[in-house]
Amino acid sequence: MIAIEDVSKRYADGTVAVDRLSLQIPNHSITVLVGPSGCGKTTTLRMINRMIEPSSGTIRVDGQDVQRQPVNALRRSMGYVIQNAGLFQHRTILDNIATVPRLLGWSKQRARARAAELMERVGLDKDMARRYPYQLSGGQQQRVGVARALAADPPILLMDEPFSAVDPVVRRGLQEELLRIQGELGKAIVFVTHDMDEAITIGDRIAVLRKGGRLAQFAAPDELLSSPADEFVEEFLGGDRGIRGLSFLSTRDLELDRSRVFPIDADRQRIARATSARPADAQPVLVTGIDGKPLGWTDPAAWNGDAGTLTPYGQSFEVGRDSLRVALDRAVLSPTGHAVAVDGSGRVLGIAGQETIAAAIRAARQRHAATSPQGTEYPQDPPPVKATR
Amino acid sequence: MNGFFDIPSDLQSSYLGLISTHLQEALIPVLVGFLLSLPIGLLCVRVRWLYPPVLWTTTVIYAIPSLAFFVVLIDYTGLSKLTVMIPLCLYSLVVLVPSVVDGIRSVPEETNAAAQAMGIGLVRRYLQVQLPIAVPAIIAGLRVAAASSISLVSVGALIGNQGALGNLLTTALLYQRPVLALNSVVTTAVLAVLVDALLVLARRLLTPWMPPSDSKARRTALRTAAGPTAPDTSTTAGTARAPERAS
Numbered sequence: 272m273i274a275i276e277d278v279s280k281r282y283a284d285g286t287v288a289v290d291r292l293s294l295q296i297p298n299h300s301i302t303v304l305v306g307p308s309g310c311g312k313t314t315t316l317r318m319i320n321r322m323i324e325p326s327s328g329t330i331r332v333d334g335q336d337v338q339r340q341p342v343n344a345l346r347r348s349m350g351y352v353i354q355n356a357g358l359f360q361h362r363t364i365l366d367n368i369a370t371v372p373r374l375l376g377w378s379k380q381r382a383r384a385r386a387a388e389l390m391e392r393v394g395l396d397k398d399m400a401r402r403y404p405y406q407l408s409g410g411q412q413q414r415v416g417v418a419r420a421l422a423a424d425p426p427i428l429l430m431d432e433p434f435s436a437v438d439p440v441v442r443r444g445l446q447e448e449l450l451r452i453q454g455e456l457g458k459a460i461v462f463v464t465h466d467m468d469e470a471i472t473i474g475d476r477i478a479v480l481r482k483g484g485r486l487a488q489f490a491a492p493d494e495l496l497s498s499p500a501d502e503f504v505e506e507f508l509g510g511d512r513g514i515r516g517l518s519f520l521s522t523r524d525l526e527l528d529r530s531r532v533f534p535i536d537a538d539r540q541r542i543a544r545a546t547s548a549r550p551a552d553a554q555p556v557l558v559t560g561i562d563g564k565p566l567g568w569t570d571p572a573a574w575n576g577d578a579g580t581l582t583p584y585g586q587s588f589e590v591g592r593d594s595l596r597v598a599l600d601r602a603v604l605s606p607t608g609h610a611v612a613v614d615g616s617g618r619v620l621g622i623a624g625q626e627t628i629a630a631a632i633r634a635a636r637q638r639h640a641a642t643s644p645q646g647t648e649y650p651q652d653p654p655p656v657k658a659t660r
Numbered sequence: 661m662n663g664f665f666d667i668p669s670d671l672q673s674s675y676l677g678l679i680s681t682h683l684q685e686a687l688i689p690v691l692v693g694f695l696l697s698l699p700i701g702l703l704c705v706r707v708r709w710l711y712p713p714v715l716w717t718t719t720v721i722y723a724i725p726s727l728a729f730f731v732v733l734i735d736y737t738g739l740s741k742l743t744v745m746i747p748l749c750l751y752s753l754v755v756l757v758p759s760v761v762d763g764i765r766s767v768p769e770e771t772n773a774a775a776q777a778m779g780i781g782l783v784r785r786y787l788q789v790q791l792p793i794a795v796p797a798i799i800a801g802l803r804v805a806a807a808s809s810i811s812l813v814s815v816g817a818l819i820g821n822q823g824a825l826g827n828l829l830t831t832a833l834l835y836q837r838p839v840l841a842l843n844s845v846v847t848t849a850v851l852a853v854l855v856d857a858l859l860v861l862a863r864r865l866l867t868p869w870m871p872p873s874d875s876k877a878r879r880t881a882l883r884t885a886a887g888p889t890a891p892d893t894s895t896t897a898g899t900a901r902a903p904e905r906a907s
Binding site: 320354358359362370374405416 | 768770771772773774775776777778779780781789792793795867868869870871
């Protein structure tokens with residue numbers, strides 16, 4: 272637990288970087304500091320490991336005032352990941368990762384063995400151990416940066432805009448990787464970013480800071496999206512916060528239509544019977560393979576059993592794992608207006624139309640409003656594993 | 661006794677002896693200058709306002725003619741090698757201090773921040789992070805300093821035959837043997853080239869982490885990146901490389 276208590280940072284020229292900030296950063300979770308440039312988020316992060324000393328206030332880690340601890344020992348007890356990785360260009364990947372263990376006096380073999388273990392953990396090929404940073408891509412360098420920060424197994428990880436310099440696809444990969452690693456290790460992570468989407472993707476709790484280093488709101492991402500504290504937060508969240516909020520609603524309780532899903536070997540008469548109960552419209556049916564996996568859409572009247580005539584179904588969503596946002600997205604993109612729901616092994620569970628999903632959204636909103644009225648304390652230790660989609 | 665390598669006996673030295681004296685008088689000052697410029701350079705990086713006056717001072721020293729230095733120094737160090745080497749050492753600072761400063765400043769901001777954040781103390785950070793990364797800039801400086809020092813030693817001939825190979829120039833006049841002058845010039849040039857090549861080689865050995873800049877080395881890197889790692893065998897690429905970043 273990192274407790275930031277009434278901390279300010281004023282510079283000699285009168286600029287106030289951080290203004291009387293108080294935050295409780297719980298263990299085993301990712302706390303994101305987000306805000307526009309000049310909001311003091313990096314300054315706050317750097318005050319935790321004393322790269323910057325606060326002008327007033329105290330920061331405690333597990334009850335201990337950081338000011339009273341020897342500075343280098345304090346820093347070695349916290350992993351630090353920086354934008355562009357900041358790797359030591361003159362050292363091999365393995366030795367980069369082994370830096371802090373070596374500083375802590377581990378033997379060379381032990382430090383390198385640990386470094387090799389971490390390369391695997393962050394998804395780096397072990398052939399890269401002897402390479403130099405310039406031989407790696409930006410995304411790979413950033414993985415090395417994360418591995419280096421984790422090398423001495425510190426309970427705290429400080430991350431300063433670690434993924435802002437890589438392209439969006441690589442960034443997504445790194446974010447998912449970070450969530451996976453966090454699911455395994457459960458560190459107290461403080462993550463600085465100016466990207467609200469990134470904050471919402473990875474944060475268990477998000478502190479929104481405004482210019483001049485004042486805290487605007489400190490809340491869980493779904494709460495932030497559904498009830499921003501003021502205009503500044505709302506504006507910073509962007510225009511589509513309603514849609515984005517759907518990322519936090521599960522598809523588990525979605526009502527699925529199974530009556531219009533047929534295996535490819537089903538009797539044509541049966542299909543016609545089943546669909547004739549409805550108004551004789553051109554409502555398409557979903558045809559699946561014998562293994563239960565989706566094949567495509569067809570008009571029941573025109574169905575002749577030839578898989579080649581099927582209309583492609585596009586993408587499916589996995590019930591329970593994907594959010595209502597994904598389900599809605601699939602429905603909007605579907606040629607029939609219906610999203611295909613599958614289970615973990617890709618077998619069709621049913622289909623859901625846009626109206627069904629809209630109803631599920633309304634129901635979820637009502638449930639949400641009933642169980643957590645505004646102002647309710649968010650649990651101090653949210654579950655460490657977090658779905659990314 | 662009129663051949664290219666026949667050295668008049670009044671120089672009291674063989675050809676090889678002259679070369680060894682020459683290298684000594686040229687390179688010891690550069691080495692001392694280098695050792696001096698390490699702390700001076702670091703200080704100039706840490707205390708920003710110090711750099712302009714230091715730079716100014718080294719430039720002014722560089723502008724003092726060596727003869728003037730000799731006149732002053734002879735009172736203290738006599739007609740010795742030391743009288744030649746002290747000015748050479750001070751001259752080398754004009755190149756070496758900026759190259760150390762540039763080298764340390766070439767360390768990326770995030771590398772410094774990462775080193776600090778990992779709890780690497782100031783001295784360790786200088787010796788284990790900043791200096792190794794500064795090696796290319798420092799060696800670029802050393803190359804200029806060494807070449808200029810090797811050519812400057814010759815003026816030592818003006819104070820009691822302390823010019824090593826330069827002494828051949830005065831002797832050539834004395835005995836009217838132009839071939840001795842030619843010997844002096846050619847040997848000095850060859851020495852400068854050899855020392856330069858050695859420095860380039862040292863740079864290559866010290867910086868396996870540098871991205872290769874010429875096409876041949878790039879192909880080697882691609883091969884090693886694609887296949888199993890092979891030792892870098894392209895030592896010839898070093899001498900054929902394009903001019904280094906000057907300091």
